[in-house]
Amino acid sequence: MAKVLVSDPIDQVGIDILSQVAQVDVKTGLSAEELVKIIPEYDALMLRSGTRVTKEIIEAGTQLKIIGRAGVGVDNIDVPSATRQGIVVVNSPEGNTIAAAEHALAMMLSLSRHVPQANQSMKANKWDRKNFMGTEVYKKTLGVVGLGKIGSHVANVAKAMGMKILAFDPFISQDRAEQLGCTLVDLDLLFAESDYITLHVPKTPETTHLIGREALAKMKPTARIINCSRGGIVNEDALAEAVEAGQIAGAALDVFEEEPLGESKLRGLESVILTPHLGASTAEAQVNVAIDVAEQIRDVLLGLTARSAVNIPGLTPDVMEKLRPYLKLSETLGNLVGQLAGGRIERLTVRFQGELATNKTQPLVVAAMKGLLSQALRERVNYVNAAIEAKERGIRIIETRDASVRDYSGSLHLSAQGSMGEHSVTGALLSDGEIRITDVDGFPINVPPSNYMLFTVHRDMPGIIGQIGSLLGSFNVNIASMQVGRKIVRGDAVMAVSLDDPLPEGLLSEITKVAGIRDAYTVKL
């Protein structure tokens, strides 16, 4: 039975889902050394933000197939190392959106009305009304940095409270911003005009210390900053200095450069509100993310695909739904053309034809690469690491499209240039989803792929097919089906033979000796 390690507290509903297919061990608060020691036993790891999954842990996880982050940010996981090792990393992109947005809004209102400070004063048996004069958010300007899922919900609610919304997000269109009632501006203008600035970006090299001394100097003295996204996007030293100096009015932080937050100047500042990474801590969000990620781990352990893999390019659920039937086709053709081309492959061209030419097809290219490399790498290659493995082998990948091809509703044409020559195959799906190989090296055929296949290129002349049949028979190899494709009578032809048994050693060279046979290839799919 598969084994799953849960290294941070997750909702029981997630454990119940995992338990359908695996032994689940919940061990929280482990040190990095302890994790390295026990991880080799596990097929899957599920965590929240409390576990840092380093390169060492990943490399020690020789059985790991999937790492599931019960939340959005995967910056606590060394994703490149996981990718290299073929481990799929999944998250829950939407499960805690509302929770994080509402926390940011709670922080904004707390900043404007000093709720935490007033509460603390009451708990100290005081009745102090003059020290907690607030400001209204109504008609104030909110600057939203990162107008994604959380940022847009914050903007929506803030608009309903009568705020004017400025937004900065280089990857969001003007149309989308307008739909959300936001004005897209550059960062400098957002810093200069906003009364509140709320951050909802991932942590990337571009966003690290986005709020530093320079940015703080551009803000109004009445400005307040809210960070419920990631620690390190705000330079904490610079923020503490700016608040202390009255350069800005205050800040509310849920996330920190180092978590848990150690000794920090921020702890002593009256106009700074701190929460210990509580953005996703609602009952609803924890159920959502636990279900979302546990289901994906369960599916991957059952050999199915994950719907929110962060390290499989382009494989979003809607794309997946459309392309699922074609993934197997692409992988099969990649495997076939790789074996026909043989030797070291230098280039793989994937042409999407007919209906497929208009679809998002990146996952099919990955599937083709996986098929191409499967003879060399066996089960070590998967959808996660196929692109890296192909790149490291210097295989150039070319993607082309031809919507005008009309023979099937959609077909895939792959050609591989190897050290021993160039070969091509085309394939399509029948209406029942069955795969058909419809062309080999430009010769039309129509055969289903089978485990063992023999392909010959030969002169179209009487007697050849009989001789091949006799040879196979004399070696006790049973033929399941056979088809010949040719372009002109008595010209060159291709024969595709599906076999029930593997070709015994030596038989291929016997076949190539038959008069009229130019080439022969044996393939295992």
Ligand SMILES: NC(=O)C1=CN([C@@H]2O[C@H](COP(=O)(O)OP(=O)(O)OC[C@H]3O[C@@H](n4cnc5c(N)ncnc54)[C@H](O)[C@@H]3O)[C@@H](O)[C@H]2O)C=CC1
């Ligand atoms: N405090 C907490 O407990 C939680 C924190 N988060 C964090 O909140 C952040 C946002 O999450 P979502 O809205 O779900 O992500 P998202 O992917 O939907 O949105 C992120 C947005 O940031 C934009 N962006 C990327 N680079 C940018 C840049 N350099 N400048 C401006 N915009 C940029 C993207 O275009 C995107 O629209 C993430 O860092 C996530 O880890 C999420 C959930 C809970």
Ligand SMILES: O=C(O)CCC(=O)C(=O)O
């Ligand atoms: O697991 C948590 O509580 C943190 C959530 C979070 O930061 C995220 O989803 O990015």
